[in-house]
Amino acid sequence: MKSITFALSLFAAFIAAEIEAQDSIIPKRIYTTKVITGDAPTIDGVLDDSAWDLVEWTTDYIEFQPDVGTPPTEQTKMKILYDAKNLYVAFKCYQADPNTIEKRMGRRDDFPGDWVEINLDSYNDDRSAFSFTISASGVKGDEFVSNNGNFDDSWNPIWYTDTKIDIDGWSAEMRIPLSQLRFGDEQAQIWGLQSTRRYFNNEERSTWQPLDANPPGWVSEFGELHGLIGLKPQKQLEIQPYTVAQLDTYEAQAGNPFRDGSDTKLTGGLDAKIGITNDLTVDLTINPDFGQVDADPGAIALDGFEIFFQERRPFFVENKNVFDFRIGGGADNLFFSRRIGRTPQGITSADGSLGEYEDIPNFSTILGAAKFSGKTKNGWAIGILESITSKEYGIVKLDERQDVINSLPQVGQEREELVEPFTNYLVTRAQKDFNNRNSYVGAIFTATNRNIEDNVNFLRKNAYSGGLDFRHNWKNRTYYFQGNMSFSHVTGSKEAIEITQRSLTHLFQREDASHVSVDPNRTSLTGTGGNFEIGKGGAGNWRYNIGGNWKSPELELNDIGFLRQADDIRQYSNIRRLFNKPTSWFRQANVGLELSTAFDFEGNYNRIQYEMGGFVNFINNWFADFGAAHKPRIFTNTFLRGGPRWRYNEENFWYLFVGTDQRKRLSTTIGYVNSRAKQNNFSLKRYELRFRYQPLNALSASLNLQYEENPSKTQYVTQRDFNGTQRYILGAIDNESFSATLRVNYNINPNLTIQYYGQPFIFKAKFSGFNYVNNPIAEDINERITLYNDNQIESSNGGYLVDEDLDGNTDYSFGDPNFAFVQFRSNLVVRWEYIPGSEIFLVWSQGIDGLGDVNNSFSGIVDNQIFGQKPNNTFLIKATYRFVL
Template sequence: MLLTINQLGAVIALLFLSSLSLVAQTEATELNIPKKVYNTIAVKGEAPDIDGDLSDAAWNDVAWSSGYVEFQPDVGTEPTQQTKMKITYDGKNLYIAFHCLESDKSKIERRLGRRDDFPGDWVEINIDSYNDDRTAFSFTASASGVKGDEFVSNNGNFDSSWNPIWYLATGENEEGWTAEMRIPLSQLRFSAEEIQTWGIQSTRRYFANEERSTWQPLPANPPGWVSEFGELRGIKGIKPQKQLEIQPFVLGQYDTFEEEVGNPFRDGDDFGGNVGLDAKIGITNDLTLDLTVNPDFGQVDADPGAIALDGFEIFFEERRPFFVENKSVFDFRVGGGADNVFFPRRIGRTPQGGTTFDASKGEYEDFPTNTTILGAAKFSGKTKDGWTIGVLESVTGKEFAEIELDNREEITDPLDLDGLLGEKRKELVEPLTNYFVGRVQKDFNDRNSFVGGIFTTTHRDMERSLDFLHTQAYTGGIDFRHNWKDRKYYIEGRGIISRVNGDPQAILNTQTSLTHLFQRVDAEHLEVDPDATSLSGTGGNLAIGRGSGKWRYELGGNWRSPGLELNDIGFLRRADRIVQFASVRRFWNNSTSWYRQANVGVEQTTQYDFDGNFNRIQYEGRAEINWKNNWFTEVGGAHKPRIFINSFLRGGPRWRFNEENFYFAAVGTDQRKKLSAIAVYVNSQAKQDNFSLNRYELRLNYQPLDALSLSLSTEYEMNPNKTQYVSQQSYAPATFGTRYITGEIEQETLSATLRVNYNINPNFTIQYYAQPFIAKGTYTNFNFVADSDNENLNERVTLFNQNQISEVDGGYAVDEDVDGTTDYSFGNPDFNFVQFRSNLVARWEYIPGSEVFLVWSQGIEGGASSRESLTDAFDSQVLGQQIRNTFLVKWTYRFVL
């Protein structure tokens, strides 16, 4: 029996108040931990050599600081092995020395990895040089000499895309291993004050026990990371260093592919080159301008294979370095999921236009895969007064598809070069476009609170052939967060408003897109306006909760109005939603005789649309435990008694799925071992076998040598559904004059991801990535929607009988009234999609910040017969075809001025 709204509110309130009571009982046991202080002095003579040997005279002038305290798995206890730290400085650099004590040096794990892999034993320092309790710069040294560096934002979000220039050497002595760092002050941001006070924290990973200890002791589940740092004092007289780095690149690329006879664009190979420039300019000590001109991202991994039968765009993470670095400054999420006001993959996207290309006339087309980014600039940083500022500007150029008619058979004169080349034309498929993002936040209330805003614009230099695109798109938003009682509790929220302008065709396309569906036949609150030249909407969220301690909880909601549109420069999957959520989680942080750490939580969500329809309710539970032997187990499940989807019939009436129960279980072995594994099983089952899901995952990691690691992740999924959407066809006797057709699908997906990493040394690495992906769907038992919101599946749809439907060439014909005349038809929806991607990259950082890349990429995709099995489809479409090859050499040099 479903809860009424009042009953649901009472349950949520009771849950919230109960957790408050439990927290109050444990509040008194939580201690206020005093801040540690390290006092340093400047180098008096020669600066220390960065060689891993700590015998330099400069180190004798500063004291060791020790007293590290275990943070994981047992908070507040003495670590297995202690760590000592020293810090000194001069006018240009900060120097840090670590002595990681080890009574049994055979336990030191010196695994190699690429930058930011954090392999084996490591030690790191985090520096809050702004002293703002929210942002920090992190530098990590593995025992093998591998560097790691991250920018920390929002009091705990680590971004490994930040790659500063700094110097590291590690060594070994009779008492353990050592690390020595030199960090140029130009890579940090700090005020111009004569006497500096910085926040610092140091963490050591003791690999043998999978243990973390910290220099500044921390409580279990702290309310943040940077806010809990200790202090570095004694730095005097240093001057902010204005950063100026210029990094040009040069590349050459050679492509080979299967020759297509008669196709002038597919002659078997292609050669090209490119030059570009990246620059980083310190406008002030606080604010940095990043520039890129004609950027290249050839060494970036390809996106994983995926297929979506619901029609929605698939979300892929941004991987390009220019846009990834410091991306947290521009982040502005709209509730849960991937929805965001700024989604940088819109910049340089695949062109959105089409052409008049006609294969039946013997024409061939060369369609660009991406839009050229002419240039981009990013101005970002944080001032000593607590202002976080981000401005991003990018321009993408016009893109044209080339179309050529193969008329070589008509050539009579062998010297007729114009005839040999055939008829050519170019058609515009993407206009000149300007993208702008402005972001600001201001800390106040002793850095316990902030307010901020964001503004984005997209402007297109429109031409008539592309009038289906928006001419302008604007988004504005505000956000805030307030923490109190030592940051244990918080309230946060954000609100946004959007507006898009364009030709009536462009706005009509937006109104009727899958994201909006203003034409939905049973939506009384929506109406299509074919003459509209703009569309506006709002969105946002509000949440309150506790973010630290043994008990954590949150209560809140979010919304996206029907007219909200973000997809010109952001990401929005579905508008017209109102979501309420509540969650509680309990943590057990100290180990016992049988586990190290554990937590368990429950969550409840409901969903409505702006017409007041109650579309979904879900109850979910999840538990995680890390066993004493470092194996782990995760289990969870959900009950979904009510599932309505407005978009399932793509403009048709609201659709109901049967009640669903879902659960998953995962178990993993000790991930430190040379050979480790993770196995995952996911099961979902709806009543009346409406749909089900069985997913099997196996992930293997093997490290036979310190320099060599291999990982293989495989996934097999079966997802049958008796009512998978197929098509909609006009048919007068049908409700709304349209027949909505579904079918029973047997869907299988198989994928595998192989990664091989070999490290010649910490600065010379070789990585190989390969992923085959196969997705197959076979349809039977076609039916039409009779009563879309009926609880009984057999009343919801009506099966076509054998007299009503017949298979024809390329599809199906339906004679619904059995009068001997076809009433409507639809295509064969069966599919068998095969894709293979691989990337072999050799990367050599020959001096800090300057690199050489050698890349070999392969790729192919195609459609196999639906009668073929998954393995047969892979054999015919990958092993049996000529694969595209790309060979790329890229050289960069970073000038530091």
């Protein structure tokens, strides 16, 4: 049945392709710039400098959204000039009533009002570009565009701009130093060029280079900038030292020498950007500090897997797309930068019964890191990242209270124990364009090398991974074929490799698996992964693809990459219909269907899922996002943590999110997710409520509330031996979670902002109805598990005693799994960019973690665990200065 459905889905996709009309090719526009022969324009937003008379205005912007191909409500003009050091851009944004210009302010790269931007494909490779945006309120934005449409706002170059409002609308001037761009050394150059304007009143986007309603990419559809003659590449050299003064306060703990109530620290470091050639750059950091970065949101994973959190540290975020190498759906990637500087993985031998306390660093110290990246004129994109983290030690000390010391036996003095070894990380990446930039091939190689010593022998000594990837586009990028193949090889002690085999990612000890088994004598593992996909990505109103990916049982990426689960094979097909022509009731809409299946390397058929989803942007700018899915078959190899394959009852879920016009001063989004399995095996209800309010142009606030209930009759608890048989103990769980995320931004001016982030997170899990696995793959839940009766199980001393055979003796016991977790994180940051590229941060961070009473209400937990505790506070001042040499 699954094969027939899969084939029908594919057939329907190709039939749709045959019947849809193909759009004609839109000619590329050309703008010819000139070199400045006299004084350069003054960047003040007033377009009265004589230099601007050297070139003509270019205009005739065409609407792209919502009504593609039509004249915009308000027209825009653009001019471009250059000299030996800079590119100059002028915009004239007409608006019949200047009082309607929306001058809302936001953080850098955030534009809630009117704005205009220019995109420059200075490599002229149809894949990458530099984007510069200016809002009517004067807020700057800059992004590096990769892969023909991925915008990365972590790129923060130095450039200059200003805006002015007059009787005709508003105008903007830019000065972009050529040192911030990358380009070849040809005498006469052609760059890709695009400009976009947002007209806030009608929520319109108009572009200088007209576009199809559904273009196959972004950069590949640019027009062209001509007239660049004799440009001399500028080798960039920027040095940015920093210093940080930090004070940590927390509740003192009697006798604990590491918790006396406060700590202070004064540190410094250095960032640098060095242009090796005109198109290849080295970024360096020595002892980087990330104290101004927001904390991760609260989350709990009951399935035992690591939770994936986005990278937030500026050095690793900038140009992260260069090193991206995904091997399948989700977050799985050969490179995950958060491995660098991770929390130490070892523990100390501190013995609390002997009055010993330990102090382990929260993160491994990054001694230094360097990135070498860029793109050459012959189409080679190159990226190399090297980083070194130091040895980290846990320090063990005795209780400082004299009465405790006198009551303890003689023990050792203060000592330090290794908890993370000296480690070197290396990532190399390359891609080569060919076939008139319609195709590329690429490669990646990563290496993690640790200096292993006896007490961290459980860690892998060496980990290597690599891969090849490719993409080919044809018929004006309407169709594509892409894929990659990867490998991993890890080595270490017998202990380290056995731990790897038994980890949740691999589970070689699974008792019903014939294709894997634990070998305690192995000192290495080698695995493979990859994916292939073919589809239609442009032209017309239909999109579709078909593909698959695999991850072999031995694949291991988690030393410098991210891999949730190995031993997995997936197939998928998608088809989507786009509606881009506005009607009487919507501006844009789309609807799609998806089919996916999953297997393991033993050939077990584990999952099939049918899903549909869609999106509608209504004529009043409200929107709806909706979808539903049916999962008739759900098996998992990981649920019993090394036990046999497990079956869930078939599941249905649906979701609906509705939002008001996001342009309004007050906008709201309401969302609901519902999932339910047959026989009430498990269910999910999630409620989301989001508010955004901007009472003043300079002040905005957002509040996101989320409440979730996720009960299940079969939540994994633990494993116990019963007369030589492994018992997999489960329980009925009622769990609830609640989070509230508040953000407030106040812009005193475009370069001086105050930002607040705060989030309480509460999670409660209460167990009952304990049972054990009987037949893990039975379709009927009553055959799959057996409930303990009242005579078999009893509560005792914070746990449970089980007399399964009712002979009057306890056969095994387990602890009480009930728990309530509470977390509060907040961050108040004052950021002042006192000159372009140089900043001062004033930061106040708060944090609370604790366990609550599962029987309390959420309000009771908040009162006792958040308001009733003394928080950990961090106060810091960070100053940077960027020298441009």
